[in-house]
Structure formats: structure tokens, C-alpha cells
């Protein structure tokens with residue numbers, strides 16, 4: 094198990110995507126957001142997660158300055174040290190949210206990390 098403590102930083106970035114419309118040849122632009130989370134150790138070692146648009150589960154779950162524990166053997170799961178203020182937990186197996194009062198994930202029934 095990796096027990097190095099990592100600190101959360103995060104930022105959002107607006108991006109523009111361009112696509113060619115196949116039918117009338119005009120170029121469409123579309124803006125979307127990328128949500129970046131960085132996990133840094135005191136030594137400056139960095140890991141990063143990027144989520145897009147509405148699929149931003151980790152971005153909403155972690156606060157800037159939270160400390161996390163990284164579990165590479167658990168699907169590269171990031172566990173928050175202080176879960177006392179959390180209303181929900183993220184399942185290390187399926188990545189979905191379950192109420193913090195539950196012991197097992199309500200979707201895949203695996204044990205939640207508490």
C-alpha cells in the first residue's frame with residue numbers, strides 16, 4: 094500500500110472543440126470544460142485526474158487542501174483522509190457514490206473505504 098500523503102489542488106479549464114459538419118461543410122465549435130485534479134506529495138511528486146463536463150465526480154468530491162491516500166491496487170483509488178464531513182463516499186471499485194452511512198456500495202456491493 095502506498096501511504097504517502099498527497100494534497101489536492103484543482104482547476105477548471107474551458108476548451109473549444111472543432112468539428113466539421115459532414116452535411117454542409119461548415120465548421121462547428123463547441124466549448125466544454127476540463128476539470129483537473131492534482132495530488133501532490135510534500136516532495137512534489139504529482140498525479141493527476143482529468144474529468145470532462147458533467148462527469149466530474151472526483152472534482153466535486155475533493156476540496157482544495159484535502160489530504161488523500163493513493164491506492165494503486167484498488168483501481169488507482171484516491172481515499173480522502175478526513176471523511177467526517179462527507180455525505181457520500183466514492184466506491185473504489187465502480188466509482189459511484191453511496192451514502193456515507195452505508196458499509197457497502199449500493200451499486201456493486203463492494204466494501205466502501207472508511
Ligand SMILES: [Zn+2]
Nearest residue numbers: 184187198201
Ligand atoms: Zn461500487
